[in-house]
Amino acid sequence: MTRKYAIELIEEHEAVNLYSIHLNTKELSELECFFENFPEGCAYDEDIDTIIAWLDHIGERGALERYFRHEGKFGDGVSAIPIETSNLRLYCIRLSDKILIFGNGGIKDTSTWQESETLSDYVETLVDTSRFIASRLANGTLYIVDKEIIGNLNFTRDEKK
Template sequence: MRKDLDFTKVRYYTLKFEDDIQELQKFYDKYQPGHSKSINYIKMWLAEIGEKYGAESRFFRPEDNAKALPPPTTLIRSIDKQIDEENMHLRLYCILLSPEIVILVNGGVKESDATRDSPSCWKEFQFASNIASQIQKMLSDGHLQIKGKMLKRSKSFKLTYKK
């Protein structure tokens, strides 16, 4: 468990597949060099949501069965936060499981209005959506349980995806 992902109201998890680095770290490594302000903006929202609000769906952009950060601009305006228009194009895909648990996946640069027209976003959205479906099935089958800020998985818990 990464300490920087555990806040008062929310514990963020990330995915790690066999012999690979964490998906969140892949996102940071890929976009930090050219999009450091956008990465910091997303990190600020992770901390803000994690400490102040909890993982309410209104803080995440709806993307089918996955979600995305940063929050929608209407929400940012409604809580009197400064909108950083310049750094609103990077998306971090998430799976919102409860007000206390969010799984951070990966993301990309949103280059057009439609996610499917943004190549790096579309690929990562499809990945997040597929994993979200698998996780929902694991929850309903009892192979994954939510206990407060903890995720408990059975021995038969397994996610699969080929990028």
């Protein structure tokens, strides 16, 4: 099965641009889906507040490496917030201090994301996206200017199920 998606700009800040994966089969971006899964008044309000505080902090200061928990393989840029203790993880690609691409996330109910069927799909999508971006940057079909990703931001990922 093939999954088609795009990366879209969702918020611009002085220090950083926030992008999100948007699956062709969904109305909302993955970042929006994450927040939809944890509406106000749910059991995870405190965790969501922590994530929102981190997003505000990143918006003000940029996507500095120290603000993220590394989750993927070395060099793929896949990380999660928050770095502090939380029951939730929101996964992203930290492309630079000025560009952050969000996937989805969820409840951290296993010791590693690889053990969670839901979380592993989110992280593996980001790992593939990071690889696609690196390839397009290398061949010149995608490039970065300050806080912008310019070029073809449409991707196709073969499902591994």
